Amino acid sequence: MAIIETTNLHRDYQDGDSIIRAVDGINLSVEEGEFTAIIGPSGSGKTTLLNLIGGLDNPSQGEVIVDQKEIHELSDNELINFRLRHIGFVFQAYNLIPVLSAKENVEFIMQLQGKSAKERSKRALELLKAVGLEQQAHKRPNELSGGQQQRVAVARALASKPSFVLADEPTANLDSKSTEDLLDIMHKLNQEEGITFLFSTHDQRVIDRAQRLVYVEDGKIKSDTKK
Amino acid sequence: MKTLFNIAWRNIWRNKLRSSVVIISIMLGIWAGIFVSAFSFGLNDQRKDALLKNQFSHIQVHKAEWKDQMEVEYLLSEAKAILSSLSSKTEIAAVAPRVIANGMAATAHYSGGVQIYGIEAEAENKLTGLAAKIDSSGKYFSKKGRNPILIGAALAEKLEVKPGSKVILNFSNANNDLVSASFKVKGIYTEVSSTIEKMKVYVRANDLQELLGIGAEDYHEIAAFAENEADSDSLKTWLQGQYPNQLVESWKDLAPELAYSDSIMTQMLFIIIGIIMLALSFGIINTMLMAVLERRKELGVLMCVGMSKGRVFSMIIIETLYLSLIGGPLGIILGYFSVEQGKLSGLSLEVFSDGLASYGIGTIIYPSVPSSFYFGTAAIVFIMTLLASIYPARHALKLNPIETIRTI
Numbered sequence: 001m002a003i004i005e006t007t008n009l010h011r012d013y014q015d016g017d018s019i020i021r022a023v024d025g026i027n028l029s030v031e032e033g034e035f036t037a038i039i040g041p042s043g044s045g046k047t048t049l050l051n052l053i054g055g056l057d058n059p060s061q062g063e064v065i066v067d068q069k070e071i072h073e074l075s076d077n078e079l080i081n082f083r084l085r086h087i088g089f090v091f092q093a094y095n096l097i098p099v100l101s102a103k104e105n106v107e108f109i110m111q112l113q114g115k116s117a118k119e120r121s122k123r124a125l126e127l128l129k130a131v132g133l134e135q136q137a138h139k140r141p142n143e144l145s146g147g148q149q150q151r152v153a154v155a156r157a158l159a160s161k162p163s164f165v166l167a168d169e170p171t172a173n174l175d176s177k178s179t180e181d182l183l184d185i186m187h188k189l190n191q192e193e194g195i196t197f198l199f200s201t202h203d204q205r206v207i208d209r210a211q212r213l214v215y216v217e218d219g220k221i222k223s224d225t226k227k
Numbered sequence: 228m229k230t231l232f233n234i235a236w237r238n239i240w241r242n243k244l245r246s247s248v249v250i251i252s253i254m255l256g257i258w259a260g261i262f263v264s265a266f267s268f269g270l271n272d273q274r275k276d277a278l279l280k281n282q283f284s285h286i287q288v289h290k291a292e293w294k295d296q297m298e299v300e301y302l303l304s305e306a307k308a309i310l311s312s313l314s315s316k317t318e319i320a321a322v323a324p325r326v327i328a329n330g331m332a333a334t335a336h337y338s339g340g341v342q343i344y345g346i347e348a349e350a351e352n353k354l355t356g357l358a359a360k361i362d363s364s365g366k367y368f369s370k371k372g373r374n375p376i377l378i379g380a381a382l383a384e385k386l387e388v389k390p391g392s393k394v395i396l397n398f399s400n401a402n403n404d405l406v407s408a409s410f411k412v413k414g415i416y417t418e419v420s421s422t423i424e425k426m427k428v429y430v431r432a433n434d435l436q437e438l439l440g441i442g443a444e445d446y447h448e449i450a451a452f453a454e455n456e457a458d459s460d461s462l463k464t465w466l467q468g469q470y471p472n473q474l475v476e477s478w479k480d481l482a483p484e485l486a487y488s489d490s491i492m493t494q495m496l497f498i499i500i501g502i503i504m505l506a507l508s509f510g511i512i513n514t515m516l517m518a519v520l521e522r523r524k525e526l527g528v529l530m531c532v533g534m535s536k537g538r539v540f541s542m543i544i545i546e547t548l549y550l551s552l553i554g555g556p557l558g559i560i561l562g563y564f565s566v567e568q569g570k571l572s573g574l575s576l577e578v579f580s581d582g583l584a585s586y587g588i589g590t591i592i593y594p595s596v597p598s599s600f601y602f603g604t605a606a607i608v609f610i611m612t613l614l615a616s617i618y619p620a621r622h623a624l625k626l627n628p629i630e631t632i633r634t635i
Contacts, residue, residue: 056629076536077535080530080534083531083532085533089531089532093524095528097529108230109533
């Protein structure tokens, strides 16, 4: 069953007198449990596509259906609530809350969802254990390495039990060892818990591990291959 | 909500120096506001107390015509009964009758206009504490001796007299004949007001009654001090009801400008606190705006992952309130202890003694503020901070998550 479906998706930007077509009629369907990488050169429209799927940007034309809901028909507050419950985000620059510990960062999303303290604590520790950071649970982001921070970010993205995780260049700031560790964790979560991941990436190591590769250029899908 | 408080608290300590500067500035601003207010309250209270004690009392009774023209003939018609009524009232602390004449005091060196107060020594002392104001070279009235007089230090200097010296008083009696009598200086009194020292001389009531040619129970004025100043108006109403033919006035009627300055003092000082907080508010707005702009990306991420705009707004408001809720109470506590210390030691304004004396104020000021003023100040701090927090919080709301994080 498709949990993400875009139909004739367009996103145009005005640049002076000219119009830039960042996304130009993309039709994409992502099934539950996929480990998909969106690849392509810089400026090809990968990030804009992920922003549209994540409900962070509005399409000029077309629709994005997530969990059978057209997300751009939702009001601002409904969309925030929808993102909170259905989509996990992993950012290139980790973007953890600096004043919270690793565990508190993971718990934060669940607090926004109104989960009980007991439930939050239990799940946060489970997720930190899953990403191999249970010993670092009480450390703040500035006490963690870049790779560790990104693993906390993955745990945070999974905290709300989302339908899928969107990750924009998640390994861009990581060294080789951290990249491998992160990919192992995400692959394991995908294989063992069936979590759907949708990446944008330049990183060959991520491309090598992806099950499906969607190649985007000039805002269009040029190829879509499953391994 | 607990999370928001938790994050907001930690956020304000991300830049310890900046937050500390704001907190300290709020603390010092509030402290200065409270201390200046306490000083003003103290100044006003001392001026009011001095004027009530030495000049107006809480209630005065005269013949109605006396107010327009202070003539010897305008004597209280029911003086004995009024004194008896007031003395029997438990709310009255002291009451004293007076005979008053306008005249001239003269020696070989100087002559000048004075108000001659003929007083009942014991009652007057109870009402105004006159005996304690006499310097060590002289004495208060006794029944012995002929025509003793008490004069103010400022007048004594002009007349060049000391205890034992003679002073001639000239005034008109009840028949409008000019009377000239010799008085012997019994003592020299000092007042906080140099004006009173120059204007008032005290003689015994029976001496003046005799010279004026009026009866031994005839008086022009009865002054009374209530146990509690707040009862002045109700006592006035009661006494006026008892003696409708006399003019009964409270100190608020006798010195309306004093009553007005007393009544507006609190509002005026709250305005000063408000102005201080208004100035501090701009510092708070600046600090919080910087904090928001520095954390644009972080706030954008929070909105991306599902934090509603309402929560972002609340978080900034809470952060701002924290700054004031630390600085404000610290300022209030510091203000409280400064005022309490000031009450014990007083603040010497010796260098302004001449100017203060002309206003009837002593040179040692004892600051004081009503306890309600602290609560009012706390409320102003809270409200002004809340208002100051709105702008940076609204600015945070306007952030576009996409623009702030550029990428997901």
